[in-house]
Amino acid sequence: MPYEDIDVIAVAVAAGVAVAVAALSLFKKLLTPAATAVAAVILVAATVFTGYAGLALYAGAFLMSGILSFVGRKTRAEREAGIHKRTGTRGVVQVICNGLPALIFSAVWFSTGISSFYTAFVASLAAGFADSAASDMGILSRCTARSILTFRPVKRGLSGGVTPLGTLSAFLGAIFVAAVALPFGNGYGIVSFAVAFAAAFAGTLADSVLGASLQALYRCNECGELTEKEIHCGSPATLVRGARFMDNDLVNLISLLFAGAFAAAIAL
Numbered sequence: 001m002p003y004e005d006i007d008v009i010a011v012a013v014a015a016g017v018a019v020a021v022a023a024l025s026l027f028k029k030l031l032t033p034a035a036t037a038v039a040a041v042i043l044v045a046a047t048v049f050t051g052y053a054g055l056a057l058y059a060g061a062f063l064m065s066g067i068l069s070f071v072g073r074k075t076r077a078e079r080e081a082g083i084h085k086r087t088g089t090r091g092v093v094q095v096i097c098n099g100l101p102a103l104i105f106s107a108v109w110f111s112t113g114i115s116s117f118y119t120a121f122v123a124s125l126a127a128g129f130a131d132s133a134a135s136d137m138g139i140l141s142r143c144t145a146r147s148i149l150t151f152r153p154v155k156r157g158l159s160g161g162v163t164p165l166g167t168l169s170a171f172l173g174a175i176f177v178a179a180v181a182l183p184f185g186n187g188y189g190i191v192s193f194a195v196a197f198a199a200a201f202a203g204t205l206a207d208s209v210l211g212a213s214l215q216a217l218y219r220c221n222e223c224g225e226l227t228e229k230e231i232h233c234g235s236p237a238t239l240v241r242g243a244r245f246m247d248n249d250l251v252n253l254i255s256l257l258f259a260g261a262f263a264a265a266i267a268l
Helices: 008-028 033-050 052-069 073-080 092-112 115-138 164-180 190-213 248-267
Strands: 145-147 217-219 238-241
Touching (some): 008 033, 008 052, 033 052, 033 092, 052 092, 052 115, 052 164, 092 115, 092 248, 115 164, 115 190, 115 248, 164 190, 190 248
Antiparallel strands (some): 217 238
């Protein structure tokens, strides 16, 4: 069983990597101090559960997300400013919603040894990175963004809107993380890779569907713009779609849990 063989050396290496990643995160202002601490705990815990695989997948996805966040950073910041509820440096809630689902699946695999939950762990992480890549690249697209449900044009950056560049980024992001897991074994082979990739991409589509339907969308009473912010132009905005409690962080959490559960179901 997996819990019989915790790789102490891998955990020690993960602790060292966590310190290095934390320093980089704080220096580049990728995460708040509290979020950095939570991310470090998740990284080490994932390594306890899955060995070097957890270290490679979490660290690899985080570093690649950090790199992508610097592509067109000024343009992205300008386009996100009036739309997204949280922008710039990521906080604790964002880290938990994006990192916890995969950790849960890895813990279940660690406890039970059921290989389908290891595939779910990979799929959930792949979905998180794919969604991040889609968001970061999609908002920079020169093509018109369209609602995944109605195909009507929407403002770039609004949840539920998709572009060719964003979709391609999600596709490649899912492949990247699913492929990183291949060298580490744990019963994960080509078939598992295909399942993890398919479930991860399905998770990004689910994220967009939720974003276009249940996620809160507001209209500013001052400028008339659609936004995901409750306060816009200094005054409360009017809810025009979705539920107030359903923000982007909750949508991410649900879609990553879905990606992992979907992968586990297929693998079983």
